[in-house]
Amino acid sequence: MAERMGFFTDTSVCIGCKACEVACKEWNQLPDDGFVFEATSYDNTGMLGASTWRHVAFIEQSRPVQLPSADDGAEDSVDRWLMASDVCKHCTHAACLDVCPTGALFRTEFDTVVVQSDICNGCGYCVPACPYGVIDRREGDGRAWKCTMCYDRQLGGLEPACAKACPTDSIQFGPLDELRERAEERVARLRADGHEEARLYGESPSDGVGGAGAFFLLLDEPEVYGLPPDPLVTTRDLPAMWRWAGAAALSLAGTVALAFLKDGSLRRGGRHHRWGR
Template sequence: MGTRMLPIVSQAVSPAALASKPEPTGFFTDTTICIGCKACEVACKEWNQLPARGDGGAHLEMSGQSYDNTLELSGDSWRHVKFIEQFPEPYEGRWLMMSDVCKHCVQAPCLEVCPTGAIIRTEFDTVVIQSDTCNGCRDCIGACPFGVIGINHVSNTAQKCTLCYDRTSVGLEPACSKACPTDSIQFGPISELRVRAEARAVQLREQGETRAYLYGADPNGPLGGLNSFYLLVDEPEVYGLPRDPKLPSRNLAKGSLLSSIAAFGMAVAGALTLRGRRMKEVAEASTPEHVS
């Protein structure tokens, strides 16, 4: 698992600022108490003035395969309540609900690859795309291991959850967790949320839900831990989450080295064969028949 973090220009902060830096904040989402009401989705859209899916709301698109019509996170939908419908038999099955959002990774792949410096880490340890800097190159979309980022069709820039930076910076709770009627989405300092999440997982296991575990809560885990982590009761893939998310830079050194060796080899081969040809021409030109 790649836990190495490359330097980030926009992360440079002074020692004084570091001393007064607020504690990292994020979300703990307990999927076992999500009721799929989508209040978080609506609150997010309302607060952040996001357009409806598809053609901007002129026509409401239905998925036709589920009660879930949002279907995916995108530049226009920063919260998405997934409906995982597990019905192997007509009268036997369960629904898993999960309110998905940007994970605000401690080692953020999107921030790593962004070529314009539009993606920054805030004082709350969250990851924000500056819409006035982003030019829509879409490198971050392919780099995100969770498929979180998309192009917003109003701003024509890459966008995703800001963890309501405009609210948290003035001491308010993000719109989604504020609207959640069951406290499935909980907001707060990461250290407190981890303690609360671990206690909840233990409680569920004691009550017989032995599959309960935390996804992304381990600071020594993938991407240095996620500042938005989850309590799940099935395999990560069932929730559409990668089992082993990685930093995109894992391929940079090896790929560059292999290409550089091949490039050097071809340049040297070209130079040597051309030089050989020139020497041959000179030798032919200096033979007696040519001299005469």
């Protein structure tokens, strides 16, 4: 297997230009999302989905701050925008792989997770299995779709389209171990500059999915970005469930066998009794 590749998305330098969304759609020939304008946001795609494999969220915040010039200690409100380009996490322990009955989902030599659309039967088991709500089925198609981390481009030695198009290097692509080191250095610099809220999300191999192949630098709590604070691989209990199911099946088989043996014994006893008469 080749070296594990991944994404590091530094939201602190994202400007919300959506170049990554456009590049992703163009390279992967994804249909548009209807260009629905929501009155509460400038974001016209809304969320990740079958036709949106990169999604830039626009998060507007109003925070009370102490005005240094105010003698009476009055507070004012300061608005800030948080921009974040979300994508499939390409989990180390991917529940979508566990539940796929056809093998349409597979792990590549770059340790990324890809859906083979020509094998997908549209069962949809992978959709609720994803702890991040990334995978979706396309209306009118029925099959599951999500980010492939531009597997075809990686095979040709190219970086994914979204990272190539990002003008601020908010999306960085490369060997995952190198990206983690770079991300830790970036967080340290931000905190030294006074951004104590800076944190990494999805980089730790000890988290609930064994670490993500696409992780993020955030400037607020994960929930603010629509990310689960403590993601867990949804199939974590499957081995125990199979063991319990196996034990239950053996117990049931034993009970049925015992019942047949007992019934057979009674039948033989009854026949002997009649012959004795």
